Amino acid sequence: MNLMHPTPATPDLGSKLAVKAPILDVHDVTVAYHRKPVLWDVDLTLTEPCLLGIIGPNGAGKSTLIKAMLGLVPLVSGSVRIFGQSVASERKRIGYVPQRESVDWDFPVSVLDVVLMGTYGSLGWFRRPGAGEKAWARQCLDMVGLRDLEGRQIGQLSGGQQQRTFLARAIAQQADLYFMDEPFAGVDAATEGAILALLVQLREQGKTVLVVHHDLRTVPVYFDQLALLNVRLIAAGATRSVFTEENLRKTYGGRLAVLDTLGQAVEAQVRTP
Amino acid sequence: MSEWLTYNSLIVLQGVTLLGACSGVIGCFAVLRRRSLVGDALAHSSLPGVCLAFLLVGEKHFWAMLLGAFLAGLIGLGIMAALKRWTRIKEDASIAIILSTFFGAGVVLRSLIQQMPLSGRSGLDSFIFGQTAGMIEEDVHLITALSAGTLAIVALCYKEFKLVAFDPEFAQVQGWPARLLDFALMLLLLGAVVIGLPAVGILLMAAMLIIPAAAARFWTRRLAWMLLISAGIGMASGIVGTYLSATQGVATGPCIILVAAGLFLLSLGFAPKRGVIAQQLARRRDRFRLETPLGAGEEPAP
Ligand SMILES: Nc1ncnc2c1ncn2[C@@H]1O[C@H](COP(=O)(O)OP(=O)(O)OP(=O)(O)O)[C@@H](O)[C@H]1O
Numbered sequence: 101m102n103l104m105h106p107t108p109a110t111p112d113l114g115s116k117l118a119v120k121a122p123i124l125d126v127h128d129v130t131v132a133y134h135r136k137p138v139l140w141d142v143d144l145t146l147t148e149p150c151l152l153g154i155i156g157p158n159g160a161g162k163s164t165l166i167k168a169m170l171g172l173v174p175l176v177s178g179s180v181r182i183f184g185q186s187v188a189s190e191r192k193r194i195g196y197v198p199q200r201e202s203v204d205w206d207f208p209v210s211v212l213d214v215v216l217m218g219t220y221g222s223l224g225w226f227r228r229p230g231a232g233e234k235a236w237a238r239q240c241l242d243m244v245g246l247r248d249l250e251g252r253q254i255g256q257l258s259g260g261q262q263q264r265t266f267l268a269r270a271i272a273q274q275a276d277l278y279f280m281d282e283p284f285a286g287v288d289a290a291t292e293g294a295i296l297a298l299l300v301q302l303r304e305q306g307k308t309v310l311v312v313h314h315d316l317r318t319v320p321v322y323f324d325q326l327a328l329l330n331v332r333l334i335a336a337g338a339t340r341s342v343f344t345e346e347n348l349r350k351t352y353g354g355r356l357a358v359l360d361t362l363g364q365a366v367e368a369q370v371r372t373p
Numbered sequence: 374m375s376e377w378l379t380y381n382s383l384i385v386l387q388g389v390t391l392l393g394a395c396s397g398v399i400g401c402f403a404v405l406r407r408r409s410l411v412g413d414a415l416a417h418s419s420l421p422g423v424c425l426a427f428l429l430v431g432e433k434h435f436w437a438m439l440l441g442a443f444l445a446g447l448i449g450l451g452i453m454a455a456l457k458r459w460t461r462i463k464e465d466a467s468i469a470i471i472l473s474t475f476f477g478a479g480v481v482l483r484s485l486i487q488q489m490p491l492s493g494r495s496g497l498d499s500f501i502f503g504q505t506a507g508m509i510e511e512d513v514h515l516i517t518a519l520s521a522g523t524l525a526i527v528a529l530c531y532k533e534f535k536l537v538a539f540d541p542e543f544a545q546v547q548g549w550p551a552r553l554l555d556f557a558l559m560l561l562l563l564g565a566v567v568i569g570l571p572a573v574g575i576l577l578m579a580a581m582l583i584i585p586a587a588a589a590r591f592w593t594r595r596l597a598w599m600l601l602i603s604a605g606i607g608m609a610s611g612i613v614g615t616y617l618s619a620t621q622g623v624a625t626g627p628c629i630i631l632v633a634a635g636l637f638l639l640s641l642g643f644a645p646k647r648g649v650i651a652q653q654l655a656r657r658r659d660r661f662r663l664e665t666p667l668g669a670g671e672e673p674a675p
């Protein structure tokens with residue numbers, strides 16, 4: 101499998117630039133809906149390509165943080181810079197996998213149509229996707245194992261297949277920095293493994309992937325960097341050092357269900373070499 | 374039939390054909406963006422604009438009445454946006470408020486006009502029920518040109534509109550001016566409403582947007598085909614409806630909508646795969662198909 105576009109243009113430019121400026125620099129970000137703050141004073145800096153997990157309870161503001169970083173919700177205060185530039189000027193280098201519920205799956209488009217949307221950014225105004233884009237989109241579908249379903253209307257896919265369609269669309273964007281909101285939500289073990297393999301592959305190409313995640317047991321296995329969020333940023337850094345019982349307790353409070361898995365999760369971390 | 378097919382009626386047919394295509398195409402986007410009721414509100418809120426234009430410049434200036442309808446619709450849109458932004462009134466409630474208030478104001482203005490010693494008040498009524506009979510060549514040319522322009526814009530921005538209608542946030546992340554494109558779709562919706570008013574009428578215009586789009590969905594699961602089929606249904610309704618109206622002496626709007634409704638029923642019943650009949654047949658077939666492999670293949674666990 102190869103994540104390169106059919107016409108590769110200076111593929112390592114991204115990583116060279118990244119050495120100079122931080123890949124992502126979130127500074128003092130506060131966001132409120134109807135004057136109720138849902139993110140408070142969040143700071144997050146990524147300097148090296150990594151797989152970053154973002155965890156926190158429901159309503160912690162994980163999706164909001166991603167939307168704030170992408171410029172989809174207004175900031176009350178603070179700033180976000182990507183590769184040292186404003187988000188608006190670096191859009192071509194950003195890939196996005198939204199939460200699955202964010203679109204109408206009855207919409208009359210096929211799987212291939214949706215993946216092709218990933219190429220719209222580089223196509224620019226009025227130009228339609230041609231044979232080159234279609235070949236590339238099919239390659240992306242191959243990577244997520246959906247090539248056989250390219251003609252299906254998206255509403256006729258299972259939840260896991262819909263998730264992989266979004267993933268293929270993001271890969272089609274050929275970004276350097278990916279934001280993924282719960283790409284593992286509602287997928288079976290095999291699909292989860294396939295998605296993870298893809299994320300690891302992206303990182304190996306020097307890309308950075310931010311992933312909102314809910315399954316604490318797999319956190320230490322999947323992510324080398326971790327951010328724990330509950331309105332405030334509780335902790336962020338190497339998973340090994342911030343994935344502690346104390347931080348989890350601060351993030352999730354005293355919720356019993358979570359504390360049950362918490363022991364297993366930290367145990368799992370001990371077991372991984 | 375031959376006596377009906379005069380030069381003037383041919384021109385009218387050309388106009389309703391294009392406006393049918395225009396409402397069919399724009400109606401698809403409205404339905405997909407869940408804005409069919411907004412179309413209804415825009416149609417109703419145009420009445421005071423039409424009446425004011427009539428009072429200001431008289432019936433002869435057809436374009437002025439269209440402009441009045443457009444401006445009134447724009448004000449209606451603005452108020453809806455303001456209500457959404459500054460109050461907690463839900464969208465469906467604000468649509469109902471705009472629709473009834475503007476239409477009420479329009480009806481009052483219309484009764485005032487009817488008490489005045491003015492000529493050509495029937496031109497005003499044709500906007501309410503839709504009537505092509507009184508149209509002159511220039512009127513139809515204006516409708517034709519506006520419809521063609523609208524269709525050309527959709528053809529040009531098809532990719533952008535498709536993206537924004539499906540996933541506006543993704544569009545924004547990619548750097549498209551998603552809000553602007555969405556507003557453009559809204560303006561095109563208003564445009565399609567205004568273009569259709571003289572032939573279809575205020576009361577039935579929303580149906581002209583919704584019915585062809587809803588019917589088209591029975592035939593296809595691809596946006597491009599949906600737009601084409603919906604346009605086709607809009608055109609057919611326009612042509613047949615206008616013919617029936619002219620030959621039977623009934624208002625044009627209801628005729629067009631009844632034809633569209635007939636085509637909708639045909640689609641609902643007979644469309645392959647998604648039509649009711651095809652679905653029933655498929656269900657029967659599948660029942661036999663499903664039973665065989667399951668029964669033959671594996672024994673159910675005890
Ligand atoms: N559009 C909105 N308007 C008002 N409040 C919102 C909106 N979106 C989110 N919120 C509120 O902001 C808070 C954070 O929401 P967010 O979706 O970011 O949480 P999350 O961490 O992604 O949760 P989940 O795990 O359920 O996806 C919640 O309390 C939610 O109710």
Ligand SMILES: [Mg+2]
Pocket residue numbers: 162163164199281
């Ligand atoms: Mg979320």
